[in-house]
Amino acid sequence: MLDFLVRRGQSTIDFISSLGRAGIFFVRAVVGLSFSLKSLSSLLKQIYYVGVLSLVIIVISGLFIGMVLALQGYTILIDYGSEQAIGQMVALTLVRELGPVVAALLFAGRAGSALTAEIGLMKATEQLSSMEMMGVDPIKRVIAPRLWAGFISLPLLAAIFSAVGIFGGLLVGVDWLGVYEGSFWANMQQSVNFQEDVLNGMIKAVVFGVVCTWIAVFQGYDSVPTSEGISIATTKTVVYSSLSVLGLDFILTAVMFSSI
Amino acid sequence: MDSYITVNDLHFTRGHRSIFSGANLKIPRGKVTAIMGPSGTGKTTLLRLIGGQLKPTKGDIILDGDNVAHFNRKQLFEVRKKMGMLFQSGALFSDLSVFENVAFPLREHTKLPEDMIRDIVLMKLNAVGLRGARDLMPAELSGGMTRRVALARSIALDPDLVLYDEPFAGQDPIAMGVLVQLIRLLNDALDLTSVLVSHDIPEALSICDHAVILADGVVIGEGPPDELKQSGSPLVRQFLNGLPDGPVPFHYPANKFETDLIG
Numbered sequence: 001m002l003d004f005l006v007r008r009g010q011s012t013i014d015f016i017s018s019l020g021r022a023g024i025f026f027v028r029a030v031v032g033l034s035f036s037l038k039s040l041s042s043l044l045k046q047i048y049y050v051g052v053l054s055l056v057i058i059v060i061s062g063l064f065i066g067m068v069l070a071l072q073g074y075t076i077l078i079d080y081g082s083e084q085a086i087g088q089m090v091a092l093t094l095v096r097e098l099g100p101v102v103a104a105l106l107f108a109g110r111a112g113s114a115l116t117a118e119i120g121l122m123k124a125t126e127q128l129s130s131m132e133m134m135g136v137d138p139i140k141r142v143i144a145p146r147l148w149a150g151f152i153s154l155p156l157l158a159a160i161f162s163a164v165g166i167f168g169g170l171l172v173g174v175d176w177l178g179v180y181e182g183s184f185w186a187n188m189q190q191s192v193n194f195q196e197d198v199l200n201g202m203i204k205a206v207v208f209g210v211v212c213t214w215i216a217v218f219q220g221y222d223s224v225p226t227s228e229g230i231s232i233a234t235t236k237t238v239v240y241s242s243l244s245v246l247g248l249d250f251i252l253t254a255v256m257f258s259s260i
Numbered sequence: 261m262d263s264y265i266t267v268n269d270l271h272f273t274r275g276h277r278s279i280f281s282g283a284n285l286k287i288p289r290g291k292v293t294a295i296m297g298p299s300g301t302g303k304t305t306l307l308r309l310i311g312g313q314l315k316p317t318k319g320d321i322i323l324d325g326d327n328v329a330h331f332n333r334k335q336l337f338e339v340r341k342k343m344g345m346l347f348q349s350g351a352l353f354s355d356l357s358v359f360e361n362v363a364f365p366l367r368e369h370t371k372l373p374e375d376m377i378r379d380i381v382l383m384k385l386n387a388v389g390l391r392g393a394r395d396l397m398p399a400e401l402s403g404g405m406t407r408r409v410a411l412a413r414s415i416a417l418d419p420d421l422v423l424y425d426e427p428f429a430g431q432d433p434i435a436m437g438v439l440v441q442l443i444r445l446l447n448d449a450l451d452l453t454s455v456l457v458s459h460d461i462p463e464a465l466s467i468c469d470h471a472v473i474l475a476d477g478v479v480i481g482e483g484p485p486d487e488l489k490q491s492g493s494p495l496v497r498q499f500l501n502g503l504p505d506g507p508v509p510f511h512y513p514a515n516k517f518e519t520d521l522i523g
Contacts, residue, residue, distance in 0.1 A: 038367075130351035130410075134365045135340035135422075137333075141368075184451050 004153025022218045025139070029217065032137070032144035042145040050111045050213075055160070057110050058103055062094075062161040065102060066168025069093055074177050082164035083177070087184035088191040090169030091162075095192060095201045096257070099162035099170030101249050104208035106239035107154050112216035115146055116237040117173065120230035128221075143217050150213025151206070200256045207248060212241040212254075264289035264324055264421065264453040265310060266316070271318035279305050281477035287470070292447050292454040294464040294485075297399055297474035298499060303457040304348075306474070307423045310455070311345060312336040324420070344414030348429055350406035352398040358385070358409050365416045374474040379416070384412040386441060397445060400479060404435025408442065409492040421453045422446070428460040440467055461500060465489075473499060 033039055073089045119142065128138040166188075171235050173179045187198035191196065216237045272280040279302040287293045292312065295303050308314045309321055312328045321328045331339065350418055352361050361382045366372060372380070385391045388408040398406060407427060414422055424443065428436045444467045446520040447454045459463040465471060465485040473481040473488065481488050481496040489500060498506035514520065 125354070126347045126349050126351035127353055129313060130345065132313060132337075132349055133340055133343065133345040134368065134413075134417075135369045136365075137337060184309045 007121065018222070019060060024213070025143075025218055025221065026147075026214055028139050029143045029147045032140035034140070035149050039145065040142075043148055046149035047153055049138075050115065050149040051157060052158055054107060054110050054153070055103060057106055058157045059164050061102060061106055062099075062164035063168040065161075065169075065231050066090060066094065066165030067172045069098075069165070070169035070172035070177070074173060074179070083173075083179055084183035085187050086169065086173045086179050086186035087166075087186075090173070091166050091188045091192050092197060094162040094165040094169075095197050097201075097249070097253070099165065099195045100158045100201050100204040100208055103158040103161040103205065104154060104245045105242055107150075107157060107209075108212045108216070108238055108245070111150065111153070112212050112237045112241050113234045115150070115213070115216040116220040116223070116234045117230055118196055119143070119146075119217060120223040120225070120233050123221065123223060124225035124227075138222075146216050147213050150209060150216070151209050154209030154212065155202055155205040159202065161196060162201070196257075199251075203256070204249065204252050207252065208245050211244045211248065215241045215244065262289045263287060265455070266322040267306075267310075267319070268322070269319040270306075270309070270316055270321070272302070272309065272314065273317050274305075278477055280319075282319075283474065283478050285472050285479050285482055287453065287455055287472075289453050290443065290447075290451060291469035292456060293470045293472065294456045294458060294468035294469055295472045295474065296461060296464060296499065297456060297480075299459075301474045302477070303474060304425050307345070307425055307428040307455065307457055311340065311343060340419060342420045344417070346407065346414050346422065346424045346427055348409050348426040350398075350403075350410040352401075352406060352410055352413070354398050356398075357394070358390065358396050358398070361398070361409060362413045362416055365413065369417060380416065381412075384416055385409075387415075387446065389410045389438070401425070402435070404425060404431050404438065407431075407435075409438075411442060411446070415452075417451060418450065419452065421455070424454065424458075425458045426457055426459065428458055434495060436463060438445070443467055465500075475499070493509050 033043065055259075066188065069090045070086055073086050074083055077083045077089070078084055119128075122138075129144065131138045131141060170181075170184060174181045174184050219233040219237045219240070224230045263286040267283060267285045270280045270283040272276070283306075295306060297303055305314065309316055310323065310328065312330075312331055316329050318503075319329065321360050326339065328336070328339065352358075353364065356364065359381055362384055363377050366377050366380060382391055382394070385394055388411055390405060390408055390412065393401065393405065393409070398409070401409065411427075427439050427443065431439065440463050443454060443456065446452060456464060456468060465488075468485060471481075471483065471485050471488050472479055475495055481493055488496060491497065491500075495507040497503070
């Protein structure tokens, strides 16, 4: 019994100390990016790795999700003779919910796990230690550009996901199922409000971007520098990011849309 | 003896395990010092303590007059500009070429024009015999070449102190001979203080001016190599002669063999 209490107490202390380390790490990394040409070029390079290279998976997923939404929506809406509202349904679902959430989940799996593995491997091969020994702060040089690249990339990826999804909905709804194109766009324009829907969706994407990238870089930096340690850290990144995104999505939705 | 580093009453604990329990040693300025000892005695830990990557539980590490143990993060980054460290793995940045690896500290800490950086990098690479390999990536280098590039990088800023962590481990005799010669030559040519952690006793003793032997968390022998070879300490003798049994037992602690066999 006493052993059980000691173990629970120790794991609670470990968890709280890990939260504290993650908090200090986050602040140091966020303020660590300087406005020099060198930092800017490093940031652009990371935006390419984290954002541009995630485009393929985002575009393909967005297209298929938009197509499925239109197909499912059509089969329900046609029972009520409201199939003209399919554009509205696809756009609102994507812009408010699926765009930010699915883009964040894909981002965590594609870019987040890659960031953790890369930083973890740099730690295991003593590259971070050697940087420290050269008087260069790895948090500023390695972590900060990756963190900011994630902050910037995910909202853009979520916007692209939603846009491509709407295009997928158009392909299925209009070109395949024969919904009138004018109604598709008109209903969408009438019902999608920039501030309430698009902006709130983008705020969600920004929050998810911060959380997913923070988890990814911290797990890499805090990993045990062995192959097993990196494997555990990469798994943690995907699991923690996915759960955080889904949990935060509920909270943000409750705050943003409860009054509408 | 003019010491560049003085370690006083060093205590360091990792988890529940004590690594150092009151170690005292001096590292002379301008000399090559070899730190030796059985596995797990904290040789690499000592290098990390000197470099400020670890903080001692108790005790002082005086480096050129300043106590590293009390430095904050900013002061540590500043003092490290005067240090170079050669890691056991080389620790080259895998996404940068050989040239860019050596140029890295220069680009980070100086505002030198590009043509001067190029000249310095080529000079450093020439010193380790790898000027011709400047466009290769780290993955294309052999183990010995990796360490030579890392050595060129560690002297890029003309440091006062270079720390070598197991520079000869896993090297073939030719690569080992090259590294032995380079460490000695660079130390004398650049007027460095070199600290060398090694298991390779003949090589380390052949180039060092001063040697320190660690065991059980303290220094058990210290002095010029010739003096150490004459040491009366059984532990020093076992270590220097590579004897399988002695104060460091061959057998892991266990019950009596006969008792175990009878069950």
